[in-house]
Structures are given as structure tokens and as C-alpha cells.
Amino acid sequence: MAAVTKTPRTPALNLHEGLAKLSTYPYQILTFVDPDGYPVSVAVAASIDADGGSATFASPAGLTIPTDADVSLTGSHIRPQPGYGYDERRHVTVWGRPAPATNWGAGRGAVSFTAARAWGWDEAEVPFFEYSERSTGQSKKYFDALSVERGTPVKPRLSLGWLALRTTRLPFLSATIVPVVLGIAIAARHGSFDLLTAVLTVIGASLVQLGLNVANDVFDTAQGADDANLTPTKFSGGSRVIQYGLVSFRQMAGLATIFYVAAGLIGILLLAMRGSPALLIIGIVGFIVSIGYTAPPLKFVYRGLGEIAVAIGFGPLMLLGAYVVQTRGALSWEPLVASLPIALLVALILYVNEIPDRRGDARAGKRTLPVRLSKPTVIAIYQVAAVAAYAIVVVGVIVGQLPIPALLALLSAPLALQVSRGLAPNYDDPYGLMAVMGVNVKVHLYAGLLLLAGYLVVLIAGALAPSVNLFLH
């Protein structure tokens, strides 16, 4: 594994910022190390001069502050939330050297403090998830040291089920299952259905996607993109299992290989069972698109071609592939037309998920569309593509390529509108975008399921009332 970039550390805090922040706390915690070597902390009310890099406070009674060692002033805040816990976490510490003050008020002795360095965290500025992400290197360092100490590898863990879910990104399988089942349904409408090969197709196609998901992590890690991403979400930034030390790079590469080999074997089996040259071509193109998505030399997603690759792979290739398995190679326009809205909507999943990743992607040279394009352009493209997806359904029905019940897919359009409206206000907030990304996944899923429902209506109608024509032409 050759990471191109290293994860930046927690943002630095300069002295002026540190003191300015410290001055906002109602009191400061003076801490020093006593002659016995133990720290002592006491709350003081410091007068802080951020511009002058200093602070002054009354010497706490009964305690002797050393003047030959650094002491610290800390501000800390949380807001209790009864029944839940707390929020508004922030703290700052400024270290410096104390000295007897000569120009500060009367009364008991005063101490002046010359600041030397500062450190802190405010979750309003660096959200907790980003702070955690920035700290993954520290976790790795901890486990490495513990492993050396014990003489045996110690690693973070997850239960096998959770690990499998996270590693393979299993919930995203809907991107495969929707077009494949739709292709099978259209073939069934055309009089071709074989349960065994249908099941094999779903399994084989799912294995291709699982291979793609895992390979994506492998190649993004190798090229530094996942390491450079400091704001991953559950929809973006990869599975992170390599970054977190849950699975090794080598294990992930092996897992991707297993998925692809298993998919290939099922593909060969299907070829042998159905004898379709079209399936062979679709399989080969699908493999190239899948592996070339992140792998050199093609690296489609690094060249701003990820959306096209995903649209082709999870649209026409999946749907037509499933169709030709059932029809033994016979092709038709109907599955191709039906695949187009699915293709656009699945591409929009990737497209929106790339928005929060764009800074890390840019650092790693991953020139996705949100990296290349301005915010207004990115949002405008989303709107045009979403409208186009639904327009294709309508036009497909009008020209007689899609059945009238396919219009059910339009019921998912309000979700696309919701995504469109959510993009602008959350564009620069990865965690705010999470809800939008979630709805965007539903747009594809629901549109696909509604298309499928439309075909089920056609199939049922065909069985019960063969004379009823559900096509306009």
C-alpha cells in the first residue's frame, strides 16, 4: 500500500487564537506540577491580553506556583442535556511561564503568564466525527505500541456481522438488485423466465458490486483518496475499514479478488447454461467498468467519469445482462429504455456522495465532477439529470416502449425535489448532507421499485386479462 497523502493532524491553534478563546470562558483552570510531581489545578479568573500574548491572575491562596516551569491555563465547557448527556463541547489550553506580576491590582500576590503554545478543540468548529477521523493515526499508534508491548498483534475489532456489513457496504446492494430484478421482470413480460438462472444472475451481479465496493477501498487507499478524506459519512468516503485497522489492505485486496472470481464463475456458468454472445460481451464490459472504476490505468472516477461508469454499469449493463440471461441472448429496446432512468438516478447517488468528499478527493488528485465544477453547476446538473430520469419514463410510456404503469415511478419525484432543495444549504456541511444523501439513495431505490411494481401490474394483468393492453402503442 502506498498512500499518496497523510491525514493532516488536528488543526493548529496559534497563541492569539488560543488566548482569545481562553478569554471567553467564565474562569480558567490554572494547572501546575507541585514539588511532589503531581499536577494541581485551581480555578482562577484571569485577565487575558490576547494581543500581548499574556494573562494575569491573582495568586491562589495556600498554593505555591512554580516560576521555573511551564504552567497551563485551561478553559472547558459542556452544556448538560438531561436524559441524554451533553453537547457544546469545547476546551482550550494555553501553556506559558508564570512570573510575579508587578503591575496588577492590590491585595494578595498576582501572577503574570506569558503564553508559549496553545491547543484545543471546539466541536462547533471541528465536528466530533471529523475530529475522530483526524485522530485515526493516534489510534493506530496506540494499537501498534500495544502490539509491541504484548508481543502479539492487537487490533480494533467489530463483530463479524457488523464488520461484513461495513467492509462490503452491503446496504448499497440495492443499486444492483433493482436493475437486475427489473431486467428479469421485463424478460418475464416477454415470455422468458427461468428461476434458477434468475437467482444466479442476482447473486452474480451482487458479487460484482461487492467486488467493486471492496476494490474501490483498495484502490482509493492505494492512491491516497480515502486517507485524505477527513469528513467521511456513512454514504461517502469508503468503508474506512483499512484506515481504522479493522481489515488489512492485503485482506481487502484478497476479498475483492474472491468476489470477482466468484462472480466470474457464476458468469461462466450462466454463459454455459444460456449460451449468449451478448451476455459474454456485457460481462466483459461490466468487468472492465467495475474494476476500472478506481483501478489504474482507467481510474474512471479519478477522471470525472465515475458517474458515466456507474450509470452504464448499474443501468444498461445490469438490466440488459439480466434480460439476456432470461431471453438466451435476445435483445430489445424496452429493457434499454427502462434502464436509462435507473442509470441516471444511480449515477446521481455517486454524484451527490462525491460532494462531501470533494476536498479530500481534490487533495488526492481524484478529479470528480464536484471537484471540477462550481456549486451552482453541480446543483444544476443534479436537477437536469433528475428531471431527465423522470422525463425518460414519461417519453418511454408515450412512445410505447414502457408500460403505462411505469408512470408509478413518478411518485418518487418529490424525493428528488427534496434532494435538490437540500443540496444548496448543506453543500459545505458533510454531516448536514448525510440526510440529503440518504434521501437521494431512496430516490433511486423507490423509483426502481415503482418501475418494478409497474411491471408486476403488467405481468398480473397479462395473466388475468390478456386482452388488456397496458402500452400506448
Add this chain to the structure above:
Amino acid sequence: MSTLPEPIEALLEAALVGELTVVDANGHPVTYPLIPLYDGEKIYLTSSTLFSRKLEHIKGNGKVSLSITDPIAVGGRTDRATIQGDARVIEEDPHGGWERLLPIWEKKEPSIVYFLTQRVALPLFFERSLIEITPRRAFYWPDGDASTAPQVSAAGKAAA
């Protein structure tokens, strides 16, 4: 067995956050806000491996202090305390060893139990080590005001 004066125990039990100070390799104090968990004898804190630098410091120098200073975090109490003690890191099982403290933790942060069910979302946060502090000496400011000398108690007995 109680090792601390009653008012300080009450502060520990009430505190949603305290300030753990450790001493780094250069002899400088480093302060971290953490939830203090008290079992009547020892003070426990937990640290995710994500934020484990404090554990490195403790392994290098076990002399620490825990202060409770924030009236907001102790339900409006105005008294303050600092407890000095010897800390050790318990890290036999970072994955689940810390969960024995979950009942005490949950009393202060009820949502932690829900978050634990979602550990797949943030797995490293729930890889945690325990910090066990054996109190040695305590400073107590009944009115929280540093202009008066603190009451100092050692080894569980009040001193002058």
C-alpha cells in the same frame, strides 16, 4: 471503602465532566476534559484509542490530578475540588473491557448505551482503555473561591 471526604465524593458523583491532568515527557501538565466515574474507592475515566495520547503520558508518569471546577457540570454546586492520585491504564481488552463501567457511565450520559448499539458507525470510538486513579491527596474549596486556601486531605483523612 471511601477514600475521599464526603463533599468531594458528592462532587465526583455529580460531575458530568472533570479535568484530568497528566504530566507529559517534558514535565508539562496536559489537561483533558473527561467524565469522571467513581465507584466509592477509585476514580475511573475512559479514553478512546482515538484520543489516547493521555494514556501514553500516564504510562510514562502515573502522577495525575482530576479537578472538578465547572458549576454547570455539577448541577449548580459552587464548591470545587482537585484530587491528586496515582493512575494506571487498564487495557487488557480495549474492545469490551471498559464496558464494566457502563452502568456508572450511563447514569451520567444515558445516550452512551444507544451509541454503543451503533458502534459500527464509529468503531474506534468504542475501542477504549480505562484510567484508574487511586486518590492520594485532595484539595477542596467549599465556596469554589481560590482566594481562600483549600482544605487539604490526604489518604482519605482530612488535613489542615
